[in-house]
Amino acid sequence: MSAALTLGAEEELHLIDLERWQLAARAPQVLSKLPRDGYTAEIQRTTVETNTAVVSTLDGLRQELLRLRRGLVDVAGREGLGIAAVGTAPRSEFRDFELTATGRYGRMQEQYRLLVDEQLICGTQVHVGVEDRDQAVEIMQRIARWLPVLLALSASSPYLNGQDTGYASIRTIIWQRWPSAGATGYTPDAAAYDQVIADLIASGVIADAKMAYFDVRPSSHAPTLELRIADACPLVDDAVLIAGLFRAMVRAAEKEIEAGELRTIRALPVHRAAIWQAARGGLAGRLLDDSRHPRPIPAPDAVRALVERLREELEELGDLEEVREMTELALARGNSADRQRSAFAEEGDLADVMRSVVEETQGPPGGAQPASIALRRYRARAGDEGIDASSRPRRHYTGVVDWVRGLGEDEVRRREERRDAWSIAHDFTFGVDGQQRPFDVDLVPRLIQPHEWTELEAGLIQRARAIEAFLDDVYGEQRIIADGVLDDEIVRSVPGWREEARRLPPTALRAPIQGFDLVRNEYGGWRVLEDNVRCPSGAAYAMSIRQIMDAVVPDMPRPDRLADPASALEQLRRTILAGAKPGTRGALLSDGPSSSAWYEHRMLADGAGLLLAVPDDLDVVDGFMVHRPTGNRIGSFYVRLDDQVLTLTASDGRPIGEEIMDTAAAGRLLLKNAPGNGVADDKAMYRAVPELIGYYLRERPLLESVPTYRLADEAERRGVLERVGELVTKPVDGSGGRGVLIGPSASATELADRRHEIAEHPEAWVAQEVVQLSSVPSVEDGLLQPRHVDLRAFVYTTGHRKRDWFLADLGLTRVAPEGSLVVNSSRGGGAKDTWIVLPEHQHGHR
Known part of the structure; x- marks a missing residue:
């Protein structure tokens, strides 16, 4: 291996007032009591950033992250504060933003206005040692197609301004508004990359190389390749998993270079779409597969496919079994966005969600032990109201589920017979x-x-x-x-x-x-x-x-x-x-x-x-x-x-x-x-x-x-006829489910018949998104x-x-x-x- 493949990480953490369960703009007071080695300020006064030492193993990274969190928790706790490693704090509001008083940050606020004022977001940056900058630039482009998987695993920002945004990572959507965010596009070598940065600075759009906020970039201050796509992760092990996969990606790209393999780089619009898709659905949605012309597949399938694609590299690095185990645990419990929504579903109070992310951030690296036993044969799915992603009953369903399980299969059948009688x-x-x-x-x-x-x-x-x-x-x-x-x-x-x-x-x-x-x-x-x-x-x-x-x-x-x-x-x-x-x-x-x-x-x-x-x-x-x-x-x-x-x-x-x-x-x-x-x-x-x-x-x-389409409208009808297989079509005066055709579940013959029926009498039909x-x-x-x-x-x-x-x-x-x-x-x-x-x-x- 010519690359060093060392590991390091920077974590941005929100400061939370433990009485009000709101953001606390007290980073200067907290930082004054912390060592400068490992802790720094961020643009917003509600955030502290930690910087790990350089390590060579995943467990070493885990211990570093825990060490820095404990140090911050100890000092913040004396101020009545907690910490939350999430993309957005669930109860954060735009009015919570207070600028850290430095000349650089003041200039940024003056130049970017609202763009700075909405930066109540936190991410996790992972560094992998790559000493050759030409190689780092090459690797950066080769691994871009795998980044949506890492984003989906990390997604932890569904809430902002007191409401569910509909995204698993609204932080990503906010972050991508920066003019220097996203992917670089084709960049042949380090000199070309440096010229892009120089041109951006010369344009006046960014002030310095540190403002190159690309999804992945050669570090501006160290011989590393830096991952910047991930939300902050409340569970340390999720951050460690992302670091393990990122390092294996770097190694896989390095081996492709050594073997003389051609690059596989997605067109920028497709890359942006894939990142947006991951930010929207996280692990509950769909991600693009790794094919030449990518198609969406369930996110857990994409995650497992990536782990399998990196199997040799993970094994070479000594990380395979640990990454596999952390992957299955992450998929079982869902990402932080999933868990936050589950916490909100209990009582409908974002203060409960704030409490849950603080507890995870300050708790064990793999999360607290679940209070209930998983239903081993239950087909857990996103959107289940009673059972979470790890096949365990949600809190308000626990009593009912445990009671049913306690009956046993024979007694359940006897009760069903009494029901029928x-x-x-x-x-x-x-x-x-x-x-x-x-x-x-x-x-x-x-x-x-x-x-x-x-x-x-x-x-x-x-x-x-x-x-x-x-x-x-x-x-x-x-x-x-x-x-x-x-x-x-x-x-x-x-x-x-x-x-x-x-x-x-x-x-x-x-x-x-x-x-x-x-x-x-x-x-x-x-x-x-x-x-x-x-x-x-x-x-x-x-x-x-x-x-x-x-x-x-x-x-x-x-x-x-x-x-x-x-x-x-x-x-x-x-x-x-x-x-x-x-x-x-x-x-x-x-x-x-x-x-x-x-x-x-x-x-x-x-x-x-x-x-x-x-x-x-x-x-x-x-x-x-x-x-x-x-x-x-x-x-x-x-x-x-x-x-x-x-x-x-x-x-x-x-x-x-x-x-x-x-x-x-x-x-x-x-x-x-x-x-x-x-x-x-x-x-x-x-x-x-x-x-x-x-x-x-x-x-x-x-x-x-x-969303509903009225098929008497010619423009809407044309669009529906092209997408009958993706939509639900219904007669306008139907009832009892009669005449309803669910496109994704229909046969080719049924779809052809429905197209004919719509074309014959368009006013008699409507279509809806599934x-x-x-x-x-x-x-x-x-x-x-x-x-x-x-x-x-x-x-x-x-x-x-x-x-x-x-x-x-x-x-x-x-x-x-x-x-x-x-x-x-x-x-x-x-x-x-x-x-x-x-x-x-x-x-x-x-």
């Missing part, structure tokens, strides 16, 4: 294609934490209010059309438009019961997938599932402040009766036993104290709708029809639907939910809901939608395994005022079959109990 005894079914089928229920609940429910409450009520305002307007004054926000032709072409809906009084509440289908992506963010405004089903099923759990697993540990789904019955009753004339009854209007949701109709009517009415039960007497079996006047209908009200007929042919509309138009009957609501939950209209929120409420959407639904542990053959889930939640209202809207204390979690993303019961999906843990201020007040 309950379903048969209570006729717990769902209609599919005219037949009633058992409703499959998984015995492992889905838990929703208080902060999540609070977030959903605000976002869904906002969405529901905007939809109600739209329905009121579009069947009334049509201001949104007059103002050019929506086109009249588009609105009237929606299959759900009903001209007769304009007959209802202007005071009518058209959609007092709204259902929303939500999904969580692999980063934990909630998205609204669909709006259901006609007759959203599922509430009764959520209540019955809780009854099953009470009967079959009453001994399963339950959290405090667990919401009772049956409380929604009283909420539903108030909603249906609101505004009805005195002396009248509320009724649920149903098609009858032929309805797919007949079970739910019966249960809701009985539980909420409503009359259950089918067409033959109705008559008009003195201008009022009357329930024949009881003789009661009906003041309001909860409309739960598979077909439209206007076409409803009695068995003798009497046009009862027209009589209902006449009574409602005269103001003697309230229709909840009204004819014509389909114009709002049409899948082509879904895309416009954020605009409805802005137009009617003058607010920004609190919950995001899934959302990798989160998963929840479910029982399969007596064992726990992940299954994709969504959530249906319900918003009720008793009036038009903001305070009249409320989120029902229940949710229906639907579960997809193994290997599927489709959760609908009609497509083989099932459900599970949704354990909503209410915030303390709400528990007992609903």
Whole structure:
């Protein structure tokens, strides 16, 4: 080996006030009590940099990093401070920046302005000894294609300015704004590299060679090659792993040079894309493979492929077994970004995330020992709500998971038999294609934490209010059309438009019961997938599932402040009766036993104290709708029809639907939910809901939608036809999962057929980007395994005022079959109990 291949590292560490859990700009005070050999200032006063001695082994580097951290912890601790080795401190805000008072840093701030003010970021720089600068420049270019893997392993900066940025490493995105960051492009030798630096300095864009912030560079002050791409790593062993892989990369490139192999250098745009990709997804996303024309592969596969590619070099350096072990541990526990998001999911408090990164930074090099035992046969995946990347239950799932494991496979099966017996005894079914089928229920609940429910409450009520305002307007004054926000032709072409809906009084509440289908992506963010405004089903099923759990697993540990789904019955009753004339009854209007949701109709009517009415039960007497079996006047209908009200007929042919509309138009009957609501939950209209929120409420959407393409638009249709295999396509008026095609899972024949269907009737279809639904542990053959889930939640209202809207204390979690993303019961999906843990201020007040 002609290169020295020694090791050294520089770590940038945030100073954290341990009382406020915020950045502390007290580096000058801390540094004054530390030896100058090993500790230096950075541009921001919230950061201290450490510099290790030169070592020759990975364990030597580990001991150096630990030594310097301990020294800093000791001094900082006496000041009430902790340290955090992360790309961004989770609670950092731009206003936290305070400049270190030196002339050089002052000049930089004056020249770069905001670019300096946002530098609340920390990285890990690794040095490998390479004495020949020509060779160092050559190696720098050869190893560039492997750098995204190191970035993904180190990613530790998902949070900034009080929010999740959506990136695993937002530090990388901030860092790349420097004019001298990134890759150099083709550089033949050290002289050419030095000329690039000289030209940059001469341009006035950078002040000196130290400002060459390339991903990898020959050091400006030592005979080393310096890696600068990595975020700061809270666990020392992650930094050591990156150093081990980097040194092996250097050795592999050196051997290529010795063998006379041609360079393999990616085009700069592809390199930038690969770095961005790693910063975006980290280990939970996809990285480019090492082929001539790279394609994305799961990040863990890319990491393992790199280790295997460097196997000979790692073995030569004596690092192979240690690197392999650290690699598998890193993949099992996830990178720091993954762990930070897990910490936030517990309580929704960034102070908890700050505490967790400080504990990791100041703790053992490999992290604290896990409190629970891994599920060895569980197929852990990014985005699992109950099981982390190391196959261990997350804290709020630990009690449930341990209880299920304690039962054993045989007892789990016995409990499932009791579940099935309950379903048969209570006729717990769902209609599919005219037949009633058992409703499959998984015995492992889905838990929703208080902060999540609070977030959903605000976002869904906002969405529901905007939809109600739209329905009121579009069947009334049509201001949104007059103002050019929506086109009249588009609105009237929606299959759900009903001209007769304009007959209802202007005071009518058209959609007092709204259902929303939500999904969580692999980063934990909630998205609204669909709006259901006609007759959203599922509430009764959520209540019955809780009854099953009470009967079959009453001994399963339950959290405090667990919401009772049956409380929604009283909420539903108030909603249906609101505004009805005195002396009248509320009724649920149903098609009858032929309805797919007949079970739910019966249960809701009985539980909420409503009359259950089918067409033959109705008559008009003195201008009022009357329930024949009881003789009661009906003041309001909860409309739960598979077909439209206007076409409803009695068995003798009497046009009862027209009589209902006449009574409602005269103001003697309230229709909840009204004819014509389909114009709002049409899948082509879904895309416009954020605009409805802005137009009617003058607010920004609190919950995001899934990117959706309206195929009646020619430009969007062309793009979709090229990408049908990457998208989800749906009929605009579909329900129950019918007609949904998930492109990545479809056959070539299915994709060809769908392209033809879209080309023939583009207005009948929409397309959406695929959302990798989160998963929840479910029982399969007596064992726990992940299954994709969504959530249906319900918003009720008793009036038009903001305070009249409320989120029902229940949710229906639907579960997809193994290997599927489709959760609908009609497509083989099932459900599970949704354990909503209410915030303390709400528990007992609903």
